[in-house]
Amino acid sequence: MVLRSVWWDRNELPEVEPGRLSGEWDVIVVGAGITGVTTAALLARAGRSVALVEARRVGSGTTGGSTAKVSIQQGTHFSRIARRHRPSVLRSYAEANREGLAWLDRFCREHDVACEARTSYTYATTAKGRRSVRAELDALHAGGVAEAAWTDGPPLPFQTTGAVLLPDQRQVDPVALVAALAADARRHGAVVIEGDRVRRVHGRHPVRVRTEHGGASARTVVVATNMPILDRGGFFARATPQRSYSIAFRTDRPAVDGMFLSADGPTRSLRDADGGRLLLVGGDGHRTGAATSEQQHLESLRAWTHEHFPGAEETRAWSAQDYAPASGLPYVGPLLPGAEHLLVAGGYSKWGFTNGVAAALAVAGRLLDGHQPWASVFDPWATRRLTGLPGAALANGEVGLEMAGGWLRPLRPRPGSGPAEGAGRVRYDRPGRPTAAARVDGVERDLSAVCTHLGGVVRWNDAEHSWDCPLHGSRFDADGAVLEGPATCGLRRQRS
Ligand SMILES: Cc1cc2nc3c(=O)[nH]c(=O)nc-3n(C[C@H](O)[C@H](O)[C@H](O)COP(=O)(O)OP(=O)(O)OC[C@H]3O[C@@H](n4cnc5c(N)ncnc54)[C@H](O)[C@@H]3O)c2cc1C
Ligand code: FES
Structure with a gap:
């Protein structure tokens, strides 16, 4: 039973027949989420021959289950990065996200995709949460996000202990967005194949891609499957899969004015959709496969919403997952050091709409000899990644325990x-x-x-x-x- 997100109700897309990857290409992009479709569109616009191959359908991964806030202010993520890295890394991370947001906003305006401006808030409900939010404001300022500001009274219908806000951020319908990006890629000559899962990638000159139904070769392969499907590079050991829940509620008047994320646990995420007629509530995340009952997490989100937004009527509930790297930074670059023919991109810690677009810009820059000064913070093999090692070791320790526990x-x-x-x-x-x-x-x-x-x-x-x-x-x-x-x-x- 797949719990489909509210975005699939709003975008009645025709069923697609399973396709078959074949031929020779400059670039094969694997995975059609926000990262893959943006990469394919950028490279096709630059005149490269591009095949985009997707196991299910465009947007059917994490992207189509996202709450799709497009924001430089990201919960308490800046302070998480600040604890692990130098201020220059924080500034480059902010720059990457700024560029991702600006590109996406421009694309939406030029292609008639709704992209609504909202103020983004990270709010606290406890004294401890207030200290976290204060630290987040400091980290945002250290990262050069000077517009971030403090407010004692975020516009929420319950008691808070303060919030950090950032005006003029965006929210989108992720399925409408990736459909428009895929259409743009096609218009520029890319071929989009849905319903064909990549099983194997091997070789070098050219790289060969074997799929469920066919196969093809390319000078470069970009693996944009969020967690890379290839074991080489050990990316699976660097990031934790985090599953979380979302519910859409119909309300008789706009329930929130802004996009909100709590600093205190359990996490609560809020935004509106459909011109304020829908309230989207998210949160209650946990490591994938580690919950006693996933259903109970959904129930707890439901109960919280009924307490704080009485009268809200549920229309859809769903779940999705994203990967949180121990370093706090996405991985975008070669699968192995020096392997420029095989690139990976993912690990956005639930902030993929700015980071995923930035990752696509970084990949395209790499292949088209462009240069983004901020792109080096995403380099999966930079020495600064060593600062994430204690966390990675801990995550691997948990994995080891799971491994033994599951078998014994x-x-x-x-x-x-x-x-x-x-x-x-x-x-x-x-x-x-x-x-x-x-x-x-x-x-x-x-x-x-x-x-x-x-x-x-x-x-x-x-x-x-x-x-x-x-x-x-x-x-x-x-x-x-x-x-x-x-x-x-x-x-x-x-x-x-
Ligand atoms: C509940 C939730 C809420 C979120 N809310 C936000 C938010 O408000 N703002 C924000 O910025 N980010 C948010 N995120 C994060 C964001 O949605 C993700 O970071 C982003 O969508 C990841 O995009 P992607 O293209 O890298 O991966 P995906 O969207 O997962 O795309 C990868 C694609 O690869 C395909 N694939 C996998 N294996 C294969 C294979 N072998 N062959 C071919 N294709 C394959 C998959 O089917 C999938 O379509 C949220 C995440 C979650 C879980
Ligand atoms: S996902 Fe890696 S062992 Fe199951």
């Missing part, structure tokens, strides 16, 4: 007690072959519980009826097909 967790099968409708569980009744057993729509399925990426043991997600891997965030539907994450093959059927 002794759950004795209860004879005759299959999972209830909508439930799933991992059985360990065969040595070394854990079974993922679930019942959905009356059908019980037994799959291998071993994630096809690097062998983690998957867990049942009771909100979306999927198997989620706690290691690097691969997700599979109840039939075992890949939904998202670095895995490129589905869970195998477990033979009796």
Whole structure:
């Protein structure tokens, strides 16, 4: 059961037939989220022959499930970067995001895509949160975001302890935006193939790409799958997959004036849509595959909204995930040092609309001999990344524990007690072959519980009826097909 975001209701896009990648190209871009479609559009405009290949459909990854605030002010992310890096890194990060926002705003104006101006707020509700928000204001100023200011009274219908604000930011409909970007790429000669999953990328001159239905070669391949699908480079060990929830509510008058994110936990994100007729509430995030019950996270978001916005009527609920690198900085550049034929981009810590566009500008600059002074902060192999190592080691330690825990967790099968409708569980009744057993729509399925990426043991997600891997965030539907994450093959059927 895929929980589809409200954006897919607003954009009634025609169904697409699965395509097949073939031919020889200057550049193959893998993944059609905000990063991939912007990269394809930029390179096609510059006259490169470009194929953009997408496993599902344009925008169907994190981009289409996003709340799509386009903002330089990003919760408490600037102070997170400031704790790990020099002020010059902070300034370059701000510059990258400024350029991403300006490019996206210009694109929207030129292509008639709605891009609404809003003030962005990070607010606090406790004394501790107030100190975090104060630190965020200092970090924004240190990063050169001089327009950021303090307010004791952000316009919210509940008590706060202050907020930092940044005027003149933007919000978009992400599905409408990526559809327009893909149309622009096509107009400039790019070929967009949907419904063909890349399985393998190998070779150098040229690089060969093998997909579910075909294959092709290119001088350069850009892997824009958020978490790179290729194991080389070890990106999966540098970033944590973070799943979070969103609910759309219909309100009889605009419920909020601005875009809001709480500094205190559990995180609460607010914005409007449809000219104020919809209130979007997000938050309650956790590491993918690590929740006791995903459904409970959705319920807690629901309960919070009913308490603070009584009368709001729910229209849609969904969930999505993004990757948070230990360094706090996106990774944009070669998969391995010096490998300019194979580039990756992702890891935006839930701020992909400015960062993803900046990443596309950086990739295009790299391939077209352009130069953005700020782009070096995204370099995945810069020595400053070492400052993120303690966090990465911690994240890897958690992964190691998950790995061992998943394999060793002794759950004795209860004879005759299959999972209830909508439930799933991992059985360990065969040595070394854990079974993922679930019942959905009356059908019980037994799959291998071993994630096809690097062998983690998957867990049942009771909100979306999927198997989620706690290691690097691969997700599979109840039939075992890949939904998202670095895995490129589905869970195998477990033979009796
Ligand atoms: C709940 C939530 C709310 C968010 N809100 C905001 C916000 O308000 N503002 C903001 O700036 N950011 C926000 N973000 C973050 C932002 O949405 C992401 O950072 C951004 O969309 C990532 O874009 P992407 O193109 O890198 O990845 P994706 O959108 O995930 O695109 C990657 C694409 O690659 C495809 N793919 C994967 N594997 C393969 C393969 N093997 N072959 C072919 N294709 C493949 C996928 O199907 C997918 O379409 C939010 C994130 C979440 C989870
Ligand atoms: S996602 Fe890497 S092992 Fe499952």
